[in-house]
Amino acid sequence: MDTTTQYLGLSLRHPLVASAGPLTQSVEAVRALADTGVGAIVLHSMFAERLRREAERDQELTDVGADSFPEASGYFPSVADAVEPGTAYLSLLERSAAAVDVPLIASLNAAGVGNWVSYARRLADAGASAIECNVYFVPGDVTLSGADVEARQLEIVAAVTEAVSLPVAVKLSPFLSSPGNFALRVVDAGASGLVLFNRFLQPSMDVERLAVVPGVTLSSPAEAQVPRTWIATLRNHTSASLAATSGVAEASDVAAYLLAGADVVMTTSSLVRNGAGYARTLIDGLSDWAAAKGFASVDDFRGLLAVPSGADDNALARSGYLAALEKAQQTYGSLRA
Numbered sequence: 001m002d003t004t005t006q007y008l009g010l011s012l013r014h015p016l017v018a019s020a021g022p023l024t025q026s027v028e029a030v031r032a033l034a035d036t037g038v039g040a041i042v043l044h045s046m047f048a049e050r051l052r053r054e055a056e057r058d059q060e061l062t063d064v065g066a067d068s069f070p071e072a073s074g075y076f077p078s079v080a081d082a083v084e085p086g087t088a089y090l091s092l093l094e095r096s097a098a099a100v101d102v103p104l105i106a107s108l109n110a111a112g113v114g115n116w117v118s119y120a121r122r123l124a125d126a127g128a129s130a131i132e133c134n135v136y137f138v139p140g141d142v143t144l145s146g147a148d149v150e151a152r153q154l155e156i157v158a159a160v161t162e163a164v165s166l167p168v169a170v171k172l173s174p175f176l177s178s179p180g181n182f183a184l185r186v187v188d189a190g191a192s193g194l195v196l197f198n199r200f201l202q203p204s205m206d207v208e209r210l211a212v213v214p215g216v217t218l219s220s221p222a223e224a225q226v227p228r229t230w231i232a233t234l235r236n237h238t239s240a241s242l243a244a245t246s247g248v249a250e251a252s253d254v255a256a257y258l259l260a261g262a263d264v265v266m267t268t269s270s271l272v273r274n275g276a277g278y279a280r281t282l283i284d285g286l287s288d289w290a291a292a293k294g295f296a297s298v299d300d301f302r303g304l305l306a307v308p309s310g311a312d313d314n315a316l317a318r319s320g321y322l323a324a325l326e327k328a329q330q331t332y333g334s335l336r337a
């Protein structure tokens with residue numbers, strides 16, 4: 001099967017992409033992912049806050065060292081000598097780009113617009129083929145309106161896309177009043193692609209210890225339903241690239257996202273669960289499925305189940321909702337008390 005795929009203007013050998021996660025911490029790990037046949041690899045995020053904390057810690061060490069006794073000053077880096085924050089990430093990116101022949105997408109997560117722009121430029125210089133902006137932001141300040149949050153994110157997208165010549169994808173949140181409309185505004189602001197959706201890693205509660213516990217859980221296939229619905233909805237409204245992320249466990253999940261209209265399908269949880277080599281299983285499984293259906297290329301079936309252009313989207317969503325309720329009634333009996 002011809003699996004070549006266009007994503008963010010890049011030509012990929014396969015639509016399966018390793019998404020941002022813990023499996024890209026070294027060049028060897030990046031190479032292991034590339035060897036599976038994935039079309040591209042998104043590195044784990046460079047978090048501006050973490051870099052700022054590193055820089056502040058270096059500064060504190062320098063201050064403490066300089067203030068304690070003069071002869072100690074030689075042990076501490078001067079501000080000028082202090083390692084530039086983000087050096088480790090940029091070095092990993094640079095060495096990985098030299099070691100593998102698949103596009104590497106650097107992932108950036110920042111707070112202030114200034115940080116976004118300066119780090120994005122450095123990622124571009126270090127050999128990224130594209131930049132994925134994770135605009136993860138939980139508005140804990142409940143006085144902040146949805147419009148304010150969206151305006152801030154659009155400002156970041158415009159600033160980053162203006163600052164670099166690389167294609168920029170934006171990893172979106174599904175928790176908006178109108179995710180489809182915001183997605184199109186992100187494209188208007190300059191993004192070449194959308195990654196649907198960011199998966200929120202929220203703390204859980206330990207009821208025995210009466211404590212809030214931070215933690216990361218891996219996804220389940222049911223989590224693919226929301227992004228798949230929005231990809232199917234958006235496919236015929238934009239020519240921007242659409243990447244699916246969340247809930248891929250088997251090759252059939254990859255096929256379903258492609259049928260909905262995704263250009264690429266990303267996976268992290270399945271690789272954390274089964275090892276990087278599992279990407280090969282997904283790739284082979286997709287080929288087997290396509291062969292059984294008689295498809296000669298991914299383009300033959302991409303978007304086959306997307307919402308057709310010209311459809312009354314609201315009516316379609318409503319009829320889908322009603323059909324789901326009817327199905328539930330048949331399966332589980334009357335939903336009325």
Ligand SMILES: Cc1cc2nc3c(=O)[nH]c(=O)nc-3n(C[C@H](O)[C@H](O)[C@H](O)COP(=O)(O)O)c2cc1C
Pocket residue numbers: 019020021022043044045046107134171197198199216217218219220245246247248266267268269270272
């Ligand atoms: C352990 C772990 C670490 C992750 N780290 C990042 C990260 O650094 N940046 C990012 O944008 N997403 C990160 N993600 C989110 C994934 O890229 C992905 O969007 C999400 O897990 C949903 O896809 P999945 O169902 O294939 O896991 C991480 C996910 C996991 C499970």
